[in-house]
Amino acid sequence: ISGTPKYTEKIFHEKLKKGDPYHGPFYPKTPEGVMKRIIRGMLPYKKPLGKKALKRVRVYREMPEEFKDRELKDFGAENKLRCKYITLSKLCERMGGK
Template structure:
């Protein structure tokens, strides 16, 4: 099944998440989505979360363990963690937030349709950090299989 979003890439911004700090990336993307842009994020598993490894793992483990069998459910896969982070920065229960979230696609790796294209980087989201964890490491630790 081909995603209709990938068929018309004329006015779509493609962002490579490699080495970007997750929260900073999400805040810039959320603002752009509210302004009506269509955005694709690739290499979601290579985004980073700043902080010491044990602290980051503990924080995300607590988020995952909060829910019961009825929810709330916290994602384990890297692309869903990125999407959930962006969603948290949008008014997703209102109409404009729902519309904005529909204009976002997040992928693990680079889809075949996007290979060879120019990817945008967000300089505000790229910072030198001493301690960090990639989303790939975090997802595998949480139990994701991809």
């Protein structure tokens, strides 16, 4: 996630504090859950087409067995990133997730 880690952490912490623990909104604390929630925000998930699209989204923490034997393409994007950023796993760690 681009942006200063401190600011990004503050935004996600504010989202976690919204609502109450019994009635929601419930925000995920795992990297997979956060990523799926981000993707959900980009889709019209309350409409039938968006629901179908969201059901097809699969998010994994590690490379799944079915794709391990395939060749990976390297685009070299990590070398070009010059702005401040925080990884999703580090952000979730700091938020109390796994």
